[in-house]
Amino acid sequence: MPRAAIVLAxxxxxxxxxxxxxxDRARSRATTASTTAAPTTAAPTTAxxxxxxxxAPPTFDGGxxxxxxxxxxxxxxxxxxxxxxxxLRVLSLDHWGLDGAEHRGELVVHADHADAIxxxxxxxxxxxxxIERMELVDAFGADDDAVMVANDTSAFNCRDVVGxxxxxxxxxxxxxxxxxxxxxxxxxxxxxxxxxxGVAYLDRTQDVAGLIRxxxxxxxxxxxxxxxxxxxxxxxxxxxxxxxxx
Numbered sequence: 288m289p290r291a292a293i294v295l296a297x298x299x300x301x302x303x304x305x306x307x308x309x310x311d312r313a314r315s316r317a318t319t320a321s322t323t324a325a326p327t328t329a330a331p332t333t334a335x336x337x338x339x340x341x342x343a344p345p346t347f348d349g350g351x352x353x354x355x356x357x358x359x360x361x362x363x364x365x366x367x368x369x370x371x372x373x374x375l376r377v378l379s380l381d382h383w384g385l386d387g388a389e390h391r392g393e394l395v396v397h398a399d400h401a402d403a404i405x406x407x408x409x410x411x412x413x414x415x416x417x418i419e420r421m422e423l424v425d426a427f428g429a430d431d432d433a434v435m436v437a438n439d440t441s442a443f444n445c446r447d448v449v450g451x452x453x454x455x456x457x458x459x460x461x462x463x464x465x466x467x468x469x470x471x472x473x474x475x476x477x478x479x480x481x482x483x484x485g486v487a488y489l490d491r492t493q494d495v496a497g498l499i500r501x502x503x504x505x506x507x508x509x510x511x512x513x514x515x516x517x518x519x520x521x522x523x524x525x526x527x528x529x530x531x532x533x
């Protein structure tokens with residue numbers, strides 16, 4: 288091969304080699320740049336805190352107040368009753384209704400037992416024992432039959448013992464409470480049930496809201512303050528609780 292041709296061939300080989308090395312260096316620089324670039328940091332996300340509503344359990348409230356004047360008990364008290372107005376107290380009591388809602392009712396009892404009776408209804412409230420209504424008997428003209436048919440839980444009423452004219456009931460002293468009297472009737476005899484509509488509830492095994500049974504929370508709550516349940520009498524008075532058992 289002529290000398291000039293050899294020189295030309297060598298020059299071409301050197302050029303190709305240099306070009307390849309240049310490409311390798313370029314690729315190396317690109318790789319290095321891609322591996323040393325600052326990493327992309329995603330913006331932090333802050334989750335909104337979940338707010339959980341906390342509902343406080345129902346709290347019983349009961350109050351005791353003096354009777355301001357005879358007008359407050361316009362139908363249930365009169366001069367000649369065996370207890371003066373100043374010895375009576377009106378109680379404001381929370382209770383659960385047959386509708387499952389919380390209600391506020393009133394009872395009038397003797398002052399000596401007022402705080403104890405508030406404690407009884409506190410226990411009934413905490414046990415969620417249902418009471419259909421709790422209004423003073425004055426809302427019914429102090430008519431005991433109307434009170435019972437309405438299933439109204441009540442206490443003071445200046446009246447005689449049912450079926451015993453001339454004998455003051457413990458209700459006349461503020462020493463008795465009748466609870467849900469329609470579904471807890473008074474049995475004067477097998478033929479005389481008060482109220483008459485209460486005959487439907489003489490079967491005490493029924494699953495009836497507000498019905499009282501021996502050993503239940505109602506009987507236990509009154510027994511704790513020394514009051515007797517009429518449901519154990521020979522002629523049972525299932526609604527009746529009293530301090531002296533009358």
